[in-house]
Amino acid sequence: MTILVIAEHNNSLLAPVTLNTVAAATRIGHDIHVLVAGQGAGAVTQAAASIPGVSKVLVADNAAYAHQLPENIAPLVASLVIEQHSIYSHVLAAATSNGKNILPRVAAQLDVDQISEIISVQSPDTFKRPIYAGNAIATVQSDAAVKVITVRATGFDPVAAEGGAAIVEPVETVCNAGTSSFVDEVLAKSDRPDLSAAKIVVSGGRGMQNGDNFKHLYALADKLGAGVGASRAAVDAGFVANDMQVGQTGKIVAPALYIAVGISGAIQHLAGMKDSKVIVAINKDEEAPIFQVADYGLVADLFEAVPELERLV
């Protein structure tokens, strides 16, 4: 029983979420391989080989894999599963926008169902995953020869990044479907911690009134070393960019401290943050549903409370 983990990376850095995915793999079995598919991703390969518990890193280096196009990566993964004489019992990827894009395509090519966003491993064939925006937790069992699974990072504490010494093996298979091509990418630049990795997250909702007012949250976040998120209402209203959305269909976060500012607390938003260790809600509407999940609620005008909070922390 060998588990293949697809590395999440941008050709220069191994995304930390890969460590959470490997953590999930260690709950399933002990022989773990990591696939680094990309172009010129030598540093990523080294980082993957250093993860304790990983025995082998497979490297597929080709221009066709440079932008993680699923039309090219999925057949590569499927071919590895088929060609390696069925040594792979599981294929895992992080439930990131990239993992979600690629892995169902792998599952369909292997003619198996995919299990999405697991939050715990019960046994090598049984897993728990949230459904209905986290309002129910399903225990699912798979009898597929190869279990294809995406992993919700917040369900698994990351393994260490250093200490391993996996062997590195090149993969010569080149899959280039020719059906898709990369045009460009506009990535948000921020000096603040990444939302999904931040220890503290400060999020704003419709109550922020406009994008300019988010400066109050940025100031507070910078003082706390926090990441900044938003509710869907704030993103839809154009206050901030989509990559800041926390919720059922946005980012799932579980920081040590989550501060919800001017967020009413729709179930779709709660789905993305209710596993945070400590939740603070600041809202002027004392009936707002966010208070039902908050450890500390403050009924106040956020435009007075947030600057004061920034001064006092």
Added chain:
Amino acid sequence: MKVLAAVKRVVDYNVKVRVKADGSGVDLANVKMAMNPFCEIAVEEAVRLKEQGIASEVVVVSVGSTGAQEQLRTALALGADRAILVETDDGLGSLAVAKLLKAVVDKEQPQLVILGKQAIDSDNNQTGQMLAALSGYGQGTFASHVEIREGKVTVTREIDGGAQTVSLRLPAIVTTDLRLNEPRYASLPNIMKAKKKPLETVTPQALGVSITSTCKTVSVQAPAARSAGIKVKSVAELVEKLKNEAKVI
């Protein structure tokens, strides 16, 4: 060109579901059902392509029980031309749904298939990608902008770090994200007109598709409840609690 939009009947997004006491699933008796919000965006995009003169026909398809006719009629009222219901039990896995949709794609030969990125009941986020794999088409998932020109579709996608744009050869699969468009409401005259539009029903057997699954749900439980904490009176008290009680700052 022909555009196919897929829709799913799900619990209305405002409903907070309850888990059944016997752990067999969630209680859907007497619960309001609606079109999956992401599917509404898919139908809207297809209808807009027709209004722009890019699409010649918009066909909507759903895989589910007889009740899904209601959502197909809604899609027809929003501007789709005709509807197909693949009649099955509810709760099919994404792979089975993708196989059924593939059979419909083979028959209808659309140039573009638009689906919601995720259904808000199973939260799988798989069907579009699986349909793309089975069809051998390119996929533009989590789309926030779609543009069709000279046999290609350019899709701007919402990704974790920002936005990515890809170009796909047609035919292709697109799955919608929240910011692709804002769906319209159906007008009363259009709701009346939709009743007369064609709605065809087919079965998985007639399409020659096996709907077996490699996966089964063993049980469904309510999540660990999070109880409400306390209300603090001032920012100073909040800071004191966070420092000394919760010890998180």
